[in-house]
Amino acid sequence: MTQALDQERATAAAWFRTLRDEIVASFEALEDRQTKGPTASLPAGRFEVTPTKRSAEDGSDAGGGLMSVMRGGRVFEKVGVNVSTVYGDLGPAAQKAMAARGVPGMESDPRFWASGISLVAHMQNPHAPAVHMNTRMFWTPHAWWFGGGSDLNPCIEYADDTAHFHATQQAHLAPHGDDLYPKLKAWADEYFYIPHRNRARGVGGIFMDDRNSGDWAADFALTQDIGRAFLPAYVPLVDARRDTVWTDADKEAQLVHRGLYAEYNLVYDRGTKFGLATGHDANAVLMSLPPMAKWI
Template sequence: MKDMLDSERSRAAEWFRTLRDEIVGAFEKLEDNHSDGPFAEMDAGRFEVTTTKRHSDDGSDAGGGLMSVMRGGRVFEKVGVNVSTVYGQLGPQAQKAMAARGVPGMEDDPSFWASGISLVAHMQNPHCPAVHMNTRMFWTPHAWWFGGGSDLNPCIEYDEDTAHFHATQKAHLDPHGTEHYPRLKEWADEYFYVPHRGRARGVGGIFMDDRNSGDWEADFTLTQDIGRAFLPAYVPLVEKRRVQAFTDADKDTQLVHRGLYAEYNLVYDRGTKFGLATGHDANAVLMSLPPLAKWV
């Protein structure tokens, strides 16, 4: 593992940045095209981009990334698209978490490198579903793996929207083997479950972690197609739902569902825990939280 070429890690990091650029452009286009229906009188939203830094214990360079957040747009109430590449030494808490996942040798050499993209969108119109997506690569001298996926989180569910989202994911996964979609769908159903509420966070999607088949190129290509599936799976749903009229009761339903989303991300989400434990920019890590939520 120590001999993994820098070019492989560079290719992964460059891909996550390319995907970030495509998504930011597509979301700003949605803002520009929203000329009728609720919120159309508002100014089209634009992403604010800031540089993030990981803070190492000894003050050495530990990487960072870009945090891109749009607030108060016509379509998106809050959406963040973050990309980062971080590296250095894992602290004791993170080492213990890696060891629990079966990564050997962390106590001898806790060096790591990680890169990825993370996206969460909270929408103005309660008929538009919230969504989450991330893909990432993680490397240590002892192991490497890919992970990620995307899941749909509507507060008002439409069966046809759920079917489209899942069918698009499946179409992108099937060329890699028809066994992938059912397995990753089941994984998402298990991962995005909220035990203390006894329910799923949303209507599911696909998810994988610790992906290392032994063929880096194949696993990288699979991860790329998980990322490529996102826009065609999600954008048509936003285009269809953004013009629908809604009631105060619909908005209340949205805010309550956002409370469920916040609970999951703060209590269970592995990425949130890792980001905070390894000293990454807290604002970037907690970008996923909605701007407004309520609890009953």
């Protein structure tokens, strides 16, 4: 049993790293293509890669990963693509949060293992949409599950872009059952909602958490297809909008919209709370925040 578990965890962690490598290469290729407009004279952006580390309360090694961030590119104003594999014992606050979600055995055995990829992109051109994506696996001695999804966050909405983003995700989920896409879309609409603003932070996408059907291979395959949907859902939108002429009013709208993103991630996002509560690298956890934002 232990050997099989170790293999499953290693397989999941390796795939998250492979997806990270594919996305980084794709985004740098977008930067290499010449862009018109105010950012045309900038050099093509490149990711800066920094190892991250999680330390246990006693200072011992508890895993880590890679933080890959590109700043000030032709296309991306700031984009981060992080991968991590962390483990150890959950602290009291994290144990309580997990127990509240129905995870059994937290009081008696707080060990955990988690691995995943997390991505957030903030764009130079206000017409090109910001985006978020993550997939992850979590394990405790009494439970395991997968989670993740992606959602589109344009400050200037285009119906065609929204339709393409959702249709691509629906196509990738179709092999897993016709009822899955509507369920995960509705879950995203609920999860990425900002109660104190009475609005969604974007135009939605797909989201799942606590996925454990009892069939690890099937749930992992679903998680992989959520990840595989990301580049074909998103890159064509960037290509379509990267050279659109923008005005000062467009840029103002972008900065104000980014305020929504910052509010959501700091107040409601479960991943942000978990990362900070479990002692992961704070810079990596807060990578999702935009480089500049504005509030009215």
